Amino acid sequence: MALDRETFAQLLDTIGRFVEKRLIPLEAEVSQTDTMPPALVDDMRALGLFGLSIPEDHGGLGLTVEEEVQVIIEFGHASPAFRSVFGTNNGIGSQGIAIDGTAAQKRKYLPKLASGEIIGSFALTEADSGSDAASLRTTARMDGNVYVLNGTKRFITNAPNAGLFTVMARSDPDNKGASGISAFLVEAGTPGLSLGPPYKKMGQQGAHVCDVIFEDCRIPADAVIGGVEGRGFKTAMKVLDRGRLTISGMCVGNAERLIRDSLAYAMERKQFGKAIAEFQLVQAMLADCEAEVYAAKSMVLDAARRKDAGGKVTKQAAICKYFCSEMVGRVADRAVQIHGGAGYMADYGIERFYRDVRLYRLYEGTSQIQQLIIAREMMKEAAR
Numbered sequence: 001m002a003l004d005r006e007t008f009a010q011l012l013d014t015i016g017r018f019v020e021k022r023l024i025p026l027e028a029e030v031s032q033t034d035t036m037p038p039a040l041v042d043d044m045r046a047l048g049l050f051g052l053s054i055p056e057d058h059g060g061l062g063l064t065v066e067e068e069v070q071v072i073i074e075f076g077h078a079s080p081a082f083r084s085v086f087g088t089n090n091g092i093g094s095q096g097i098a099i100d101g102t103a104a105q106k107r108k109y110l111p112k113l114a115s116g117e118i119i120g121s122f123a124l125t126e127a128d129s130g131s132d133a134a135s136l137r138t139t140a141r142m143d144g145n146v147y148v149l150n151g152t153k154r155f156i157t158n159a160p161n162a163g164l165f166t167v168m169a170r171s172d173p174d175n176k177g178a179s180g181i182s183a184f185l186v187e188a189g190t191p192g193l194s195l196g197p198p199y200k201k202m203g204q205q206g207a208h209v210c211d212v213i214f215e216d217c218r219i220p221a222d223a224v225i226g227g228v229e230g231r232g233f234k235t236a237m238k239v240l241d242r243g244r245l246t247i248s249g250m251c252v253g254n255a256e257r258l259i260r261d262s263l264a265y266a267m268e269r270k271q272f273g274k275a276i277a278e279f280q281l282v283q284a285m286l287a288d289c290e291a292e293v294y295a296a297k298s299m300v301l302d303a304a305r306r307k308d309a310g311g312k313v314t315k316q317a318a319i320c321k322y323f324c325s326e327m328v329g330r331v332a333d334r335a336v337q338i339h340g341g342a343g344y345m346a347d348y349g350i351e352r353f354y355r356d357v358r359l360y361r362l363y364e365g366t367s368q369i370q371q372l373i374i375a376r377e378m379m380k381e382a383a384r
């Protein structure tokens with residue numbers, strides 16, 4: 001543990017109160033306005049939330065993965081859009097640097113990401129390269145002592161607010177495979193970098209996504225993460241291994257919230273002369289939710305501990321992402337069912353969560369990609 005038990009318990013307690021008192025009351029407003037109140041973002045900065053995972057010597061809290069997952073589960077008790085404000089700074093928007101960056105890159109960017117002075121964003125996906133990430137076509141051509149980027153990145157989370165992009169691009173045009181890809185650090189405002197309009201999404205209003213366009217965008221040679229070409233795909237995969245654990249934590253937190261709301265509703269709502277929670281068919285739905293979230297929480301904490309112990313968790317991270325994202329989808333569906341007509345009405349917030357959690361089965365690798373990774377890792381283990 002990076003923090004002593006008492007300090008970490010205090011942190012969790014502070015975050016729990018922040019979620020209950022500040023975030024939950026704002027859920028409907030943020031969803032309706034699609035805007036995050038700037039004062040709330042300032043409070044998140046003051047709490048250190050942008051630097052949960054960033055090492056202490058670079059200005060972050062330096063939490064272990066297990067601690068970070070516990071914090072994220074707490075955050076999952078509120079709408080996912082809130083976590084998205086600082087999610088990329090702790091995850092895909094900073095981890096490329098934290099894992100594979102040079103000492104100079106870490107010194108230059110991690111403190112600003114940890115404080116929330118800048119927002120980090122991860123640009124991997126393209127129009128024709130989603131699940132097949134290694135087929136990406138954005139190019140990084142060397143011209144004298146600079147790289148020239150050309151291409152369009154699609155559906156990039158937090159891009160509208162980002163100050164720094166981790167961009168995967170093909171630095172070796174003759175190499176169409178994973179080893180032809182490098183990861184670059186590109187600052188917002190660099191000439192040749194522009195943004196598409198924000199997408200209208202199914203859910204998670206308040207979190208913003210757009211395309212990132214590179215047209216003859218010239219960046220210095222030392223913008224390659226780690227200073228070595230050809231390692232960008234592996235950097236991206238390592239970043240995703242970690243990211244998939246924190247998403248799993250969000251799934252657990254969201255499921256806990258949905259169970260809490262569904263149980264409260266079922267114990268209060270009366271039909272046929274008694275609370276609907278007294279009916280065994282409703283109890284079955286509640287029990288299935290509780291059993292599944294217990295399994296999900298146990299597995300993500302186990303995988304996080306394995307990662308903290310230095311193990312490779314590619315398979316475990318994929319298992320967690322697969323199970324937890326599918327689990328919260330089932331829990332959200334049952335939550336609507338338990339709430340009946342009220343579950344379908346926007347006033348109760350349940351239908352909003354139902355839409356919000358749908359994303360978990362898609363981003364940072366679809367459920368089908370997680371299945372593929374799990375089976376591949378099983379075969380590798382068997383062959384050893």
Ligand code: COS
Nearest residue numbers: 124125131132133134178234237238241314363364365369
């Ligand atoms: N950690 C470290 N290295 C990894 C790795 C990981 N988790 N996963 C793969 N690699 C390495 C492999 O070992 C291989 O290296 P060698 O050539 O030295 O052996 C290299 O990366 C290429 O890997 P692989 O051959 O497995 O690549 P594939 O093109 O077959 O695809 C999948 C791998 C499908 C797993 C990958 O494309 C993927 O995760 N797709 C989903 C992308 C995604 O999540 N997109 C969401 C966008 S971010 S919101």
